[in-house]
Amino acid sequence: MAYPPEDLLGKLAERLGPKGFTRDAGDMAPWLTDWRGRYRGAAAAMLSPATREEVAHIVSLCAAEGVALVPQGGNTGMVGGATPPPDGSALILSTRRMNRIRSLSAGDNLAVAEAGVILATLHESALAAGRRFPLTLGAKGSATVGGLVSTNAGGTQVLRFGTMRSLVAGVEAVLPDGSVHDGLAALKKDNRGYDLNQLLIGAEGTLGIVTAAILRLVPAVAARAVAWIGVESPRDALALLRAMEAKTDAVESFEIVPARALEMVLEHIPGTRAPLEGAHSWHVLVEAVAEEAPAALLERLLGQALESGLAKDAVIAASEAQAEAFWRIRDSIAEAERAHGPAVQHDISVPVADMPRFMIEGAAEAEARFPGTEAVAFGHLGDGNVHFHLRAPAGADRALWYAEDAPRITRLVHDMVVAAGGSISAEHGIGQLKRDELARLTPPARLAAMRAIKQALDPTGIMNPGKLVPDQDGPST
Amino acid sequence: MAYPPEDLLGKLAERLGPKGFTRDAGDMAPWLTDWRGRYRGAAAAMLSPATREEVAHIVSLCAAEGVALVPQGGNTGMVGGATPPPDGSALILSTRRMNRIRSLSAGDNLAVAEAGVILATLHESALAAGRRFPLTLGAKGSATVGGLVSTNAGGTQVLRFGTMRSLVAGVEAVLPDGSVHDGLAALKKDNRGYDLNQLLIGAEGTLGIVTAAILRLVPAVAARAVAWIGVESPRDALALLRAMEAKTDAVESFEIVPARALEMVLEHIPGTRAPLEGAHSWHVLVEAVAEEAPAALLERLLGQALESGLAKDAVIAASEAQAEAFWRIRDSIAEAERAHGPAVQHDISVPVADMPRFMIEGAAEAEARFPGTEAVAFGHLGDGNVHFHLRAPAGADRALWYAEDAPRITRLVHDMVVAAGGSISAEHGIGQLKRDELARLTPPARLAAMRAIKQALDPTGIMNPGKLVPDQDGPST
Numbered sequence: 001m002a003y004p005p006e007d008l009l010g011k012l013a014e015r016l017g018p019k020g021f022t023r024d025a026g027d028m029a030p031w032l033t034d035w036r037g038r039y040r041g042a043a044a045a046m047l048s049p050a051t052r053e054e055v056a057h058i059v060s061l062c063a064a065e066g067v068a069l070v071p072q073g074g075n076t077g078m079v080g081g082a083t084p085p086p087d088g089s090a091l092i093l094s095t096r097r098m099n100r101i102r103s104l105s106a107g108d109n110l111a112v113a114e115a116g117v118i119l120a121t122l123h124e125s126a127l128a129a130g131r132r133f134p135l136t137l138g139a140k141g142s143a144t145v146g147g148l149v150s151t152n153a154g155g156t157q158v159l160r161f162g163t164m165r166s167l168v169a170g171v172e173a174v175l176p177d178g179s180v181h182d183g184l185a186a187l188k189k190d191n192r193g194y195d196l197n198q199l200l201i202g203a204e205g206t207l208g209i210v211t212a213a214i215l216r217l218v219p220a221v222a223a224r225a226v227a228w229i230g231v232e233s234p235r236d237a238l239a240l241l242r243a244m245e246a247k248t249d250a251v252e253s254f255e256i257v258p259a260r261a262l263e264m265v266l267e268h269i270p271g272t273r274a275p276l277e278g279a280h281s282w283h284v285l286v287e288a289v290a291e292e293a294p295a296a297l298l299e300r301l302l303g304q305a306l307e308s309g310l311a312k313d314a315v316i317a318a319s320e321a322q323a324e325a326f327w328r329i330r331d332s333i334a335e336a337e338r339a340h341g342p343a344v345q346h347d348i349s350v351p352v353a354d355m356p357r358f359m360i361e362g363a364a365e366a367e368a369r370f371p372g373t374e375a376v377a378f379g380h381l382g383d384g385n386v387h388f389h390l391r392a393p394a395g396a397d398r399a400l401w402y403a404e405d406a407p408r409i410t411r412l413v414h415d416m417v418v419a420a421g422g423s424i425s426a427e428h429g430i431g432q433l434k435r436d437e438l439a440r441l442t443p444p445a446r447l448a449a450m451r452a453i454k455q456a457l458d459p460t461g462i463m464n465p466g467k468l469v470p471d472q473d474g475p476s477t
Numbered sequence: 478m479a480y481p482p483e484d485l486l487g488k489l490a491e492r493l494g495p496k497g498f499t500r501d502a503g504d505m506a507p508w509l510t511d512w513r514g515r516y517r518g519a520a521a522a523m524l525s526p527a528t529r530e531e532v533a534h535i536v537s538l539c540a541a542e543g544v545a546l547v548p549q550g551g552n553t554g555m556v557g558g559a560t561p562p563p564d565g566s567a568l569i570l571s572t573r574r575m576n577r578i579r580s581l582s583a584g585d586n587l588a589v590a591e592a593g594v595i596l597a598t599l600h601e602s603a604l605a606a607g608r609r610f611p612l613t614l615g616a617k618g619s620a621t622v623g624g625l626v627s628t629n630a631g632g633t634q635v636l637r638f639g640t641m642r643s644l645v646a647g648v649e650a651v652l653p654d655g656s657v658h659d660g661l662a663a664l665k666k667d668n669r670g671y672d673l674n675q676l677l678i679g680a681e682g683t684l685g686i687v688t689a690a691i692l693r694l695v696p697a698v699a700a701r702a703v704a705w706i707g708v709e710s711p712r713d714a715l716a717l718l719r720a721m722e723a724k725t726d727a728v729e730s731f732e733i734v735p736a737r738a739l740e741m742v743l744e745h746i747p748g749t750r751a752p753l754e755g756a757h758s759w760h761v762l763v764e765a766v767a768e769e770a771p772a773a774l775l776e777r778l779l780g781q782a783l784e785s786g787l788a789k790d791a792v793i794a795a796s797e798a799q800a801e802a803f804w805r806i807r808d809s810i811a812e813a814e815r816a817h818g819p820a821v822q823h824d825i826s827v828p829v830a831d832m833p834r835f836m837i838e839g840a841a842e843a844e845a846r847f848p849g850t851e852a853v854a855f856g857h858l859g860d861g862n863v864h865f866h867l868r869a870p871a872g873a874d875r876a877l878w879y880a881e882d883a884p885r886i887t888r889l890v891h892d893m894v895v896a897a898g899g900s901i902s903a904e905h906g907i908g909q910l911k912r913d914e915l916a917r918l919t920p921p922a923r924l925a926a927m928r929a930i931k932q933a934l935d936p937t938g939i940m941n942p943g944k945l946v947p948d949q950d951g952p953s954t
């Protein structure tokens with residue numbers, strides 16, 4: 001890629017003004033690294049356009065000069081997808097100033113939000129209109145609509161309402177030649193050929209810069225009930241979910257937690273306590289949302305499950321505070337793990353029906369191949385998506401383990417996932433982190449199609465280069 | 478395109494055997510024209526592979542020779558998308574022998590069906606397992622899964638469950654170079670880059686040949702209730718739908734019928750009678766499906782609507798026979814229209830909220846510009862998709878009117894649709910019929926992106942040439 005010439009930077013500075021253009025090292029510093037601190041980049045300038053027209057202007061100028069752009073929202077990604085390359089050849093394009101909710105209609109259950117709108121802000125705006133945007137995740141206070149669209153974000157409520165892909169009714173984006181794709185019409189039926197909206201969702205900014213999206217809303221939460229359940233195995237947990245789903249569509253979260261993860265949380269996170277008295281090998285956190293009496297619904301369903309033996313014990317949160325306490329256990333697993341010692345994480349999915357087997361056999365296989373490690377698989381069982389972590393053996397040298405064992409463990413886990421017909425990236429994306437693994441594990445036909453699409457829509461390669469699409473000539477370094 | 482050389486045909490005949498290969502004019506005749514009889518093509522042979530491997534073999538051979546393939550399922554399309562070109566340069570590839578349902582899991586609510594499975598067969602198989610495939614349309618006895626996927630089919634139940642796009646969990650397809658894309662894993666979360674499945678849905682066979690799909694199932698219909706309602710205007714009809722949706726998600730169909738259409742049906746279709754005694758300007762057909770007592774639900778909701786004045790009169794079908802009679806009126810509109818005289822049809826969509834305005838103002842505008850014509854807009858109001866027809870003036874010369882007035886009316890209707898941010902093809906697709914209109918009315922950025930994707934994935938142009946993607950150099954003839 002070409003380095004940004006001074007006269008290009010001058011033109012950009014003039015057009016964008018001081019709010020939209022900075023070369024100040026201090027201003028840029030937080031945006032040159034990903035939040036996990038795995039990647040560190042460099043950039044001659046950070047551009048913060050306020051409008052779609054400004055984005056189109058930037059892209060046109062950069063396309064003419066062959067200068068790369070790295071789109072960035074809240075910079076909360078997990079795979080280095082928004083970190084510029086270290087050689088300083090790219091400019092950062094931050095969407096954060098495009099932060100208007102252009103419209104929100106409770107009647108139509110639709111909102112048009114610009115790329116820089118923060119997820120929590122969208123939640124509040126929807127709520128104020130008696131509606132809900134039913135996707136949430138830990139980074140909701142920073143993550144932006146543009147990033148959520150571009151990574152097809154998931155989270156803890158995918159079970160009922162799906163990932164971003166099913167919540168996005170249309171996308172507005174600036175394409176790599178500076179032209180604008182306006183897909184905001186929100187047509188429920190539109191058969192005019194290839195669906196560019198769908199192509200831009202999850203493209204991690206490699207095919208264009210999402211400037212706005214039209215998003216589906218659902219009724220606000222009337223009432224919720226949260227239960228903590230002890231079960232014997234992932235198989236029983238899935239059977240429990242299926243039994244509940246056969247009776248109701250009110251189940252919005254169904255998270256599985258192994259005994260080891262619960263113990264870790266109780267040990268490391270102050271103020272947590274076990275929801276159930278007895279010991280169970282596996283636990284499930286269920287949240288049901290309904291117009292009327294979700295607690296009574298859960299009680300009825302869990303009563304049947306206790307009778308049939310699918311559930312060994314269960315407690316329904318008696319208060320909002322107790323519900324929050326249950327969720328806090330689930331949400332603290334990663335933090336407890338960090339306090340516990342070195343571990344390597346994998347965000348993987350397999351077909352839902354196969355997940356119980358995978359959790360047991362995959363863990364056994366990994367532990368056998370890497371003696372002393374402990375596998376902890378937890379998370380979104382109903383989505384076929386668990387976070388599959390392996391903890392280092394007690395006393396392992398941290399640096400050595402991360403440098404030598406962790407990559408080998410990751411290869412093993414990914415190989416097992418591919419053998420099960422699964423995905424090495426369920427919800428975090430590919431970015432820089434998994435690009436080589438994607439190259440290694442993707443069938444040639446699919447890889448060729450991805451490269452052809454990238455080349456067709458971004459022939460000069462200025463859109464977030466080095467991310468997602470594996471290079472033609474083998475692994476990057 | 479190259480004409481199929483004799484030695485290629487010989488190789489294909491040998492590989493496919495007599496069941497999979499024919500050059501017999503009589504055998505091929507029904508497949509050389511579309512069912513509306515608008516297009517007539519020619520082909521040197523019709524290929525009917527029985528397996529994905531045979532499809533891959535055919536595509537590889539044809540790619541090497543630059544010979545075009547026209548994929549065909551039930552041949553029930555409305556836009557000539559499956560009719561080969563008249564010059565005989567293409568071969569027909571029929572998917573009808575690939576007609577296995579490879580698996581159907583009630584627990585997972587998923588079925589893997591090959592491209593040639595007929596929709597009605599899929600309905601029956603799902604039902605036998607206590608499930609339902611919730612998409613249906615008039616041609617269900619002939620339309621195949623491959624065609625439904627490739628045209629992103631809609632129908633009368635889109636309101637609740639969406640079009641094919643939201644019912645397809647994954648696609649298996651042979652790409653234009655003969656490689657196989659296997660997207661059948663049905664992962665609920667999978668963020669490994671560009672979504673080829675989504676790109677193949679609705680591509681009308683121009684990017685590859687769909688050989689199978691994994692499809693979502695829903696619970697079988699427990700009970701349904703059907704009501705016929707008189708309303709004052711499309712605006713009131715939409716308000717009624719919104720009011721119902723705020724109370725329940727059981728509404729699966731919401732079809733609007735103008736007085737003119739009802740009169741036409743009563744006049745031309747024997748055995749039909751008006752569901753309500755009084756006269757109403759507009760009518761709505763509602764179907765609700767629920768676990769328990771859908772009729773009581775409709776009664777409650779309609780009671781409120783009658784009180785508030787949104788509904789002027791309403792009757793709930795007292796029996797399954799009466800429900801069928803209500804549906805027969807809706808389903809006979811097109812037939813009644815044909816009996817009535819010349820008319821020109823448009824399958825269009827606009828944003829749902831704007832549809833009531835469009836139906837009134839668009840009809841008035843068209844009738845004013847073409848004196849003596851009568852506009853009849855009916856269908857899927859809740860999807861923002863109506864069938865917008867204009868009937869010729871009484872006494873008009875049929876041939877002359879179709880040749881001269883109809884195309885001008887269509888241009889006007891399409892211009893109005895585009896001005897409203899809508900789609901000139903809501904559910905029927907583009908095929909041959911609307912390719913020039915697509916070229917005329919699509920923004921250059923989108924058109925360029927479509928052409929680039931087609932060129933990238935099918936560089937030799939062998940996949941259903943002349944369909945969907947407008948030529949670079951202006952209108953086709």
